[in-house]
Amino acid sequence: MDNPIPNYWKLRLNALKETLEDNNFGVYMADAPEAAKEVVLHEILPKLTVKTVSWGGSMTYVETGLYHHLKDDARFEVIDTYDKSITPEEQLERRRQSLLTDLFITGSNAVTEDGMLVNLDMIGNRVAGITFGPKNVVVIIGRNKVVHSLEDAFLRVKEYAAPVNTMRLDKKTPCAKTGCCEDCKSPDRICNTWTITEKSFPKGRIKVVLVNADMGF
Numbered sequence: 001m002d003n004p005i006p007n008y009w010k011l012r013l014n015a016l017k018e019t020l021e022d023n024n025f026g027v028y029m030a031d032a033p034e035a036a037k038e039v040v041l042h043e044i045l046p047k048l049t050v051k052t053v054s055w056g057g058s059m060t061y062v063e064t065g066l067y068h069h070l071k072d073d074a075r076f077e078v079i080d081t082y083d084k085s086i087t088p089e090e091q092l093e094r095r096r097q098s099l100l101t102d103l104f105i106t107g108s109n110a111v112t113e114d115g116m117l118v119n120l121d122m123i124g125n126r127v128a129g130i131t132f133g134p135k136n137v138v139v140i141i142g143r144n145k146v147v148h149s150l151e152d153a154f155l156r157v158k159e160y161a162a163p164v165n166t167m168r169l170d171k172k173t174p175c176a177k178t179g180c181c182e183d184c185k186s187p188d189r190i191c192n193t194w195t196i197t198e199k200s201f202p203k204g205r206i207k208v209v210l211v212n213a214d215m216g217f
Contacts, residue, residue: 006031006212009143013210016146019115020210024203030211036140037064039209040105048136054079054098056126058107059168060140060216066105081125095125104134107216108141109161110153111208117197118153120162122190130206131195137206142215150196162191164217 001007017027028043030036053076055061062068071080079101081094098104106126110118117139121127130137147153163175166188173189174182181191200206 009212012146013143013212016111016113016115017210019113020111020208023115023198024200025115026200026204026207028207028209030209032213033064033211033215036209036211037066037069040064040066040138040140041069044138044207044209045103048103050076050102050136052077052079052101053103053105054081054094054101054129054134055104056081056098056106056129058105058126058140058216060107060142060211061105063215064140066140070105092123095123098125099129099133101133102135103138104129104136105138105140106130108139108145109157110145110147111141112150112153113146113148115198116150116153117195117206117208118150118157119195119197120157120191121193121195124193127193127195130197135205138209139206140209140211140215142211142213144214145216158191161217166190168217 013029017029020027028039030039053070067082071078079094079098081091081098106129108117108119112118119127119130130139147156158181162181163179166173166176171188171190173186174184
């Protein structure tokens with residue numbers, strides 16, 4: 001068989017799609033990051049009434065190319081929470097404003113095979129947007145985020161995603177030096193708020209794009 005790895009993941013992602021749909025998520029499939037961008041722009045957005053758009057912190061979202069496409073899209077009022085030219089106070093205020101948008105886009109730290117999204121946040125704006133506020137949420141998830149169970153999700157986040165993110169963000173935490181979670185009390189700690197999203201409510205409010213590629217951390 002040609003391309004056994006993508007074929008393997010196609011089978012697993014198709015099974016996960018059915019499970020997520022049983023949990024009231026809207027689910028879309030993409031074979032690559034660029035394809036995920038096209039899914040959002042041409043399959044999801046046209047079905048929604050969207051005037052305001054924002055996003056939570058997500059390397060996966062950036063990797064699709066959607067950020068660079070949407071941040072200057074004149075069709076929408078865009079609340080750019082990634083803008084480095086504004087003050088920290090303005091950045092925080094934009095994160096607050098993003099929770100009342102028509103569309104909020106982000107990623108997920110993990111997704112379990114029984115269809116639950118698992119996330120851990122520093123400030124809380126990303127998990128807040130997934131949970132309540134924005135009228136519609138799009139969560140883009142690479143195949144590397146798929147885990148068997150909640151326990152595996154917690155381990156993935158604490159032992160891999162969080163340490164790598166502290167390194168990316170140049171945080172002064174023990175895990176940035178050791179690569180292992182130390183359950184620290186550092187002022188730079190990014191592990192503050194867990195969420196487990198078992199089902200989308202209302203049905204279809206959260207749309208998941210499953211991508212047959214490794215994306216983000």
